Structures are given as C-alpha cells and as structure tokens.
Amino acid sequence: MSVFPDQRLSVAPMMDWTDRHCRAFHRVLSARTHLYSEMVTTGAVLHGDRQRLLGFDPSEHTVALQLGGSDPGDLARAARIGADFGYDEINLNVGCPSDRVQSGRFGACLMREPDLVAECMSAMGAAVSLPVTVKCRIGVDDQDPEDSLFTLVELCARAGVTTFIVHARKALLKGLSPKENRDVPPLDYPLVYRLKAVHPELTIAMNGGVGTLEAAVAHLDHVDGVMIGRAAYHTPGLLGEADPVIFGQGCARDPFEAIEAYKPYLSRQLSQGVHLAHMTRHMLGLFHGLPGARTWRRILTVESIKPGAGLEVVDQALAAVRRPGLTEVLV
Secondary structure, eight states, rough: OOOOOOTTTEEOOOTTTSHHHHHHHHHHHHHHSSEEEEEEOOOOHHHHHHHHHHOOOOGGGGGEEEEEEHHHHHHHHHHHHHHHTHHHHTEEOOOOOOOHHHHHTOGEEEEEEEHHHHHHHHHHHHHHOOOOEEEEEEEETTTHHHHHHHHHHHHHHHHTTTTTEEEEEEOTTOOOOOHHHHHSSSSOOHHHHHHHHHHHHSSEOOOEEOOOHHHHHTTTTTEEEEEEEEEHSSGGGGGGIIIIIIIIIIOOOHHHHHEEEEEEEHHHHHHOOOEEEEEEHGGTTTTSSSTHHHHHHHHHHHHSSSTTHHHHHHHHHHHHHTTOOOOOEEE
C-alpha cells in the first residue's frame, strides 16, 4: 500500500543516476528521505519493457515515478501503469532543458504552455488515487519568472495539484547545455519563498544548488521541502545524517553500517544476474573526505567490472578503507 510521501527531504530524479540500484542504496542510508525515479517518457512506459523501466525493490518506499510527456491521455495511461507497479507518487517533469526532451515537447519547454500542463495534471489526477505532482523551473528564456511560475502553479492547483517541486533557476533553452543549465542561470530562492507565502495551502519543495543538510534546514524555514540532487549522489554519506537532522527521528547511519545494510540487496541482485558494477558505481562517493576514499573508489571501479565479481570486491574495498595506519585524507 502506498504511503503519502514526506517531502521535507528528497533526492532529485537524475537521468542515468537514480536507477533502482541507486535508490536502494540511498534507502539504506536514510529511512525517511523521499526518492524519485529517473524520468521515464510516456512512450517508453506504454510501449517499452515495463519491468526493466519501472520495476523497483519494495525497500525503496516512499518512491515516486517521474514521467516525461505532454499528451494528457498518454500521461493518464502511464500514471495508471505506475500506480499498478506500486509507486507512491506520480510526478510530471516540467524542468528538463535537454534538446532531446524539447524535441519531444516535454520538460522545461512546457513552462510556455501552462494550460496544457494543467490539462495533463487533471488527466493524471483523474486516472490515479496517488498524489500527482509537478517538478518545474521558475521559467524559461525571456519569461518573467514571477509570472511564469505563479501562473503554472495556480493553473495546476485549480486542476487539483497540491505539491510542487521548484528548481529555483530559469532554464535557458537556447545556448546552454543541460549541464550549464544546472549552474549558470542564477538561483532565485526568494521567489520560491514568496510562492509558498502566497500559497500556504500548497506543499512547496525547492530544488537547486542545495549541497548540505545545513542548507536544507535553513530553507525549511521558508518552504515545506528541499530536494537535493548532485550532492546526494556524489557524497551520499550526507543522507546518513538526514533522518535525525531533517526528520528528527532515528539515528545517523555511518558509511560502514550502510554497506552492511546494502549487502543483502547486492546479493539478491547478483543472484539474478545483475553485474556488480551496475550497483557499486552509485557507492563510489560514500567515503568522500575520509581516509582511504581513493582506495575505495579504485578497487570498486577496477574490480567490479571483472567477470564474476561479487561481494568479495566490496569487502576488499571496505577493508582498504579501514586499514590501520592509513592517515592521509585521500579524496
């Protein structure tokens, strides 16, 4: 049974990164942080290998499915399929700036079509009993962010949406790469704060440039939730502190405990034919800033790609991190 997601802290949907193995790893670090799938297009959901694209481990709850698309009927059908798979939330991507996404008429370019977004959300909301949510930018190109963001939110709210995750930057659809669009346009946190002040009845979570739990706590004075992206992936150890720091529950989980908790998942997946490297690639940054971090990364990177690699590789890497006398901080 789906559980209503707690949006105080979530890990952003990131293409090629937040797959099922990454999410299972993040879950052993934090029991409470809300997780998101990579974006999956409606075409892939409707016509592709659904088990490969949508399957996930029950340990991941709460977990959201992020969809990419702009056809209300297709989105409604894809949302129903996601609900049948057991996701706790269906999210619409209105923020990705890549050329491929634009050519498919979805992602950030939909900021220019708020009426269509509202129609899509209405169709999705009618199709499922789960929360349907929007992840958006504050605007694109020459739009006035105050107008574009507030218009989109207000139209979608009338369509029944109550939760919005706002990446607090514009997306510049011409002239910047997707990577540059994550860094170059300036952040406007106060605009997202104003959105929450004007709409206290809505759940507003903020994304963009948040690299620490301390920063997340500061933002939570103004909004309902914070979504962390690259920092959670590259330095996943910060998620080990999330439950007590953000949610006020549970104890911090250190990296060594997290590895032990992840091993049963690794073992199950290995027995099903999953290559070790597909899972260990998400663990490389776990010991960032600690003695032996470079050794950990090197062993996992080199050894996990070899045929037949198993848990012994993880144990070897872990033993190197713990090796007595290794005092140089290697990052």
